[in-house]
Amino acid sequence: MKKLLLISLSVFAASAHADDKKFYAGGGIGVWNFKESGYDNLYKLSSVEALAGINVWKMINIEGRVGVGLESSTATAKTEPTNNKATVGLPTEVNLDNYASLYIKPELKNDIAKLYGLVGVTQLNASSSNKSADTALDLSGLSFGAGMGFQLSETAVINLEYLRLVQEGKYRFSGVNLGFNIGF
Secondary structure (H helix, E strand, C coil): CHHHHHHHHHHHHHHCCCCCCEEEEEEEEEEEEEEECCECCCEEEEEEEEEEEEEEECCEEEEEEEEEEEECEEEEEEECCECCECCEEEEEEEEEEEEEEEEEEEEEECCCEEEEEEEEEEEEEEEEECCCCEEEEEEEEEEEEEEEEEECCCCEEEEEEEEEEEEECCEEEEEEEEEEEEEC
16 A cells, blocks of 8 residues: 555656646545355445546546445345355454555546546455454455536536445455545
């Protein structure tokens, strides 16, 4: 995660001297679904995040985000049915500890709204625990999504987006994010 943050800060710093670049910063609230393949349980988690970005070329932005989980979710792990049988496990609690993402963000916009995509990488830390084991999840990988932003003023935008935050092996975090950003 430290490497990802260092890279994103370096990109912002290297671009800061150009007068035609537009910076923006903001935050958001996310609601995430955590799914482990092979099990039919779904964990609902939430987070808050901070973001900063820069317009590097016409309709292309580079954006960095960091987030922390707000609450845990508990469900009873049950394997997906095979031969009409499912195995019920122990109640398991899952926590989204933190994440950091770096995106390329192409967008189409006018004076009222914008439509954008997000493609990048995310480093995510989560944990799970039940009576038999505690597990730390350190996941990283491709992150992508799409969103729509609405201009509240010349510099303020409110955004609604869907993101596949990270999928690595049998674990997947995906959901929606409601955010805002202010340009300067």
